[in-house]
Amino acid sequence: MDKIPESAADRDALTLSALFLGRIQGATRLLPEPCLRVLAARIIRESLIAALRQEGHSFTDQRFHEWFAGLKTLTDDPGHNLRPARAICQAILTEFSHSSWPHLAEAAQNLTRAFMAPADFIRSGHEAVHEDLNTVIAEARRLLASIDPLEDELPFQAVSALFKAARTNVRFGLQEAGLQMIHGPGRSLAHEVRVPENSRWALDILAGEFLSSPQGLPLAFPLPSLVRLSAPCDFPYEDVPDPLTPSPRDDAPAALRDALWQLDRMLGEAGEQVDLIRERSGGRRSSGRSTPVLEFLAGFGTLRSAQIEQLVGASRLGVRTILTAIAEMGLLASEASHNRTLMYRYAPSAQTVSGQGEGAGEFAFSRDALDEYEASMNAIDELLGRTSGSADKP
Secondary structure (H helix, E strand, O other): OOOOOOOHHHHHHHHHHHHHHHHHHHHHHHOOHHHHHHHHHHHHHHHHHHHHHHOOOOOOHHHHHHHHOOOOOOOOOOOOOOOOHHHHHHHHHHHHOOOOOHHHHHHHHHHHHOOOOOOOOOOOOHHHHHHHHHHHHHHHHHHHHHOOOOOOOOOHHHHHHHHHHHHOOOOOOOOOOEEEEEEEOOEEEEEEEOOOOOOOHHHHHHHHHHHEOOOOEOOOOOOOOOOOOOOOOOOOOOOOOOOOOOOOOOOHHHHHHHHHHHHHHHHHHHHHHHHHHHHHHOOOOOHHHHHHHHHHHHHOOOEEHHHHHHHHOOOHHHHHHHHHHHHHOOOEEEEEOOOOOEEEEEOOOOOOOOOOOOOHHHHOOOHHHHHHHHHHHHHHHHHHHHHHHHHHOO
16 A cells, blocks of 8 residues: 655645544534534535536536526536436435435435436437446446555545546546547548546545545545546657656545535534524424425525425425525525526525624614614604694694
């Protein structure tokens, strides 16, 4: 087994990785269940988006949510040479639904019911596409299983071994673009065939199982965009040895640092969101039904009413009541999609500030509004005084 890299940059990356890992371990032991539920939904969203983009799909986050809700296609000009988007997400959700981390498995099962993306346009048949994706995930699992087990309480060497195995793997290693001939009347042209970015998302979604005990990750957290391989620099002279270009640098330390930083940040944001939800919903009769909806809105993101019906098993009228209660808490914003279907997102209003007292956030007015109100009341008092004075005269 190769030793941990000793360059200054790698040492800094490993130091920060250890810091983030320690914070993640501590937070996982202290955070309540709602925080882990919000985190699980957030990780699912990040994993789906990362996988689609790695496969070559180009879209915005807003477009992803509209597509997931079944309101739009993922892109205006879908690439027919790319793996179908819905099939990719379905394969990932299925994998997550069998996770050893219960919160992730439950969230994946719930979001599968709310997955309303339009059907993929597939020329080769749905069975062939699903078989291809299952093969990708199975090959990723075999690659991870082939790595010699390490008796180490930290994930550094395990991640380094993972990157080394991925780099030498035919499917997950760096791919070179190929050439394709286009034959026309009287001449033929060669053009570069665009190769999809990669399929290393399959390693990312399984990384949590690989790096959990004894490698230090407290739960089987998937790590979106963990496995990133940089291409080695090309030296232009084939007959001259290149003293400035050593063997490919280990990308593992920086990639692990970035993945753990992202996980630590998501944990912190989940904690803040749950604290605010608890604060705003305290004492409300409807909080029992609105809290699960808020957790998905805060974690996964924008949803429409029909999706919420599937998530919590409520009727259309029940969902409307829940959304009204959430709006009264100052935690909801809505916007119309292209066909006027309303999409709802977690959006804490700025008017509620902790420390103003109970109910202050719901009745917070600007200074100008208060001055105008005071002037109006004074004018009314003056008018009443004149009216009362004239009425007292004989």
